[in-house]
Amino acid sequence: MIRISNGIVVDPATDRDGEFDVLIEDGKILDVVPRGLGADGDFERVIDASGCWIIPGLIDLHVHLREPGQEWKETVETGALAALKGGFTSICCMPNTEPAIDSEEVVRYILDKAAQANYSRVLPIGAVTKARVGKEMAPLSELREAGCVAFSDDGDPVYNAGIMRRALEWAKMLDAPISCHEEDKDISCGGCMNESALSTRLGLTGMPKVAEDVMVARDIELARDTGAKVHFCHVSTARSVELIRRAKNDGIPVTAEVTPHHLVLTEDAVRAYDTYAKMSPPLREEEERELLVEGVKDGTLDAIASDHAPHEDDVKKIEFAEAAMGILGLQTSLPLMVSFIEDQVLTRKRAISSLAEAPARAFGLPYGTLRKNAPADIVIVDPQKEWQFEREDVVSKSFNSPFYGRTMKGKVRDVFVQGVLRLENEEVVLGGQCK
């Protein structure tokens, strides 16, 4: 039995926020007790979490691990390591690999790699359509049985509404959501940043907000029609937030995520053609950003997901219009949200929920809480620690982050995955056998 003592437990799922100790046994949460209660018992190990928060292991619903097919950008191993360092004990990896995650073999391959790496838990997301090309449904039951937690053609929407409707009917039977990258590329074609006064000034082709909104509107109606769960990826516009808010009020089974970068940055980050701030959907205006934050506050946007998208400098340090889309996120998401808590933008409960309980609920996962008997995924984070994020901190294979030089608040100190201490004092515990 392991005891984590002297910390502040923040577990939104059980509505706990205060001085509690956490007891771990057999990979599960044995109990959460008032600080010091029964502390004289027999423990294999007592971990002192003084000055720290004890929170559920975080869940990222949206990462790109690039394996198989683009291992020079990231691998399952390096991605899972970045996750561990960032406090994410479970990461859901998108199927836009080569080949796509559209067969049991690819799912197994990724799960094997994750087991070998032995860092954070990797939960594959299967493709909605074969090879993600939008023509025929992928073998959804096979993927589900092999371990996929959701389906997505992320990077692209499922354009054909007929196929989308059928896929939703299947996904409903399999009790898995379809996670949707909402972008009508006939509207956003050729775009490389938000369409705005700034894009007009910079002479860059814009990606209009309505390209996202029309697809969100369509899939809300398909969710209503089928009763299947639709999850909206990386929501970036105020209008989409409003559409989702209304859909939820109407009782339609939709959930949504937003990225930390859309919550803290605006399109201003690309003013000097900085390709490290180029992503899809693009960063928007300040008004949009503020309404995204409101969406997180009132729960319209359930989860915060990083959309961790590693790309090598060869495809980033080039002309803006031609540079690859996407940025790293696993190591910066939690600190950015700790700053939000410190600055009282979000309550501690809501911020931690958006990274743990809410994503677990969206995908129906048994993680994201310190509830008794839940898998012991636990993060001890020092919320007071200030540090500057630099290139040297990155453990991913790629370095595309717009946050270098930024002062971060809050650092992940220790991480338990399924009751095993995998990160201790910010260092990886080798072999993972430490108790």
Added chain:
Amino acid sequence: MNVDSVRFQHLLGIEGLSREDLIFLLENSQQFVEVSQRDLKKVPALRGKTIINLFLEPSTRTRASFEIAGKRLSADTINISGSGTSVSKGETLLDTARTLQAMNPDILVVRHRSSGAAHFLSQELTRTAVVNAGDGMHEHPTQALLDCLTLCQHFELAPSELKGKNITIVGDIRHSRVARSNIWAHQLLGNKVTLVGPATLVPHEFADEEAFGGGVRICHTLREGVEGADVVMVLRIQLERQSDNFIPTLEEYTRQYCVTPQVLEGAAPGCVVLHPGPANRGIEISSTLYEGTQSLVEKQVTNGVAVRMATLFLLGSRGRKENV
């Protein structure tokens, strides 16, 4: 003001220049007009300096203009052309530029299809001055300079006096670096800019404060847009705007926006016409107008050499203390 008081290291755009810088550039350009009128058109100003013209997008007149300008200043001028993206070329733009910088040129003139390309190179190259000869849809600063110089000459005004004029720009504003550079220039000088074209090619964002300070007027009707104009600048319409569905057909565009002498009846007396070339006669501008007395297009080309000489001279002489 002398050479060393020029505050810019590169000429990446008109945006970011001060009014003082702009006027200084125009005044200097005026002096170089005279050089090009001499029998012997060469001055030793940049002798021993090397200028590389890196044109990665098709261009005839701008490239020729920069080359002539460099040669008349006695610089060694090298032209490098290419097309396509860095990926298809097999070498990145940055590698190309670094390779060129390794040969110690003093100035790199760059034309590229991507907005921000000149900006990007200026950040990466530490020893070379970069002149933007057109980057995507972003800026084409020397074009705006030559347009302003042409207007100064025509109206017989010093650059600092070229203000209060009504400037109407007609055409594909959305995709035009010429329009953007001219908007910045005329805002600095104190002229009023009206943009005319269909909503698909003149997006409302151009009038936003965050775009160009908010002083720009947009008009979708040609006759209304040219009313009271002292200057009408006509832009080239590309054939591919039809296949990209920005306009239904070229005929539709012509029906609405072809600038003709009749259209200009409502313009200010003495209204003149500019076109950055090459023109599609009978599509965006009628031949009669293009060749008529109101047209300043040939003067624009002549002045192009002068403004480029001034630009190259100012950037090439920076930091040089003697004999300026």
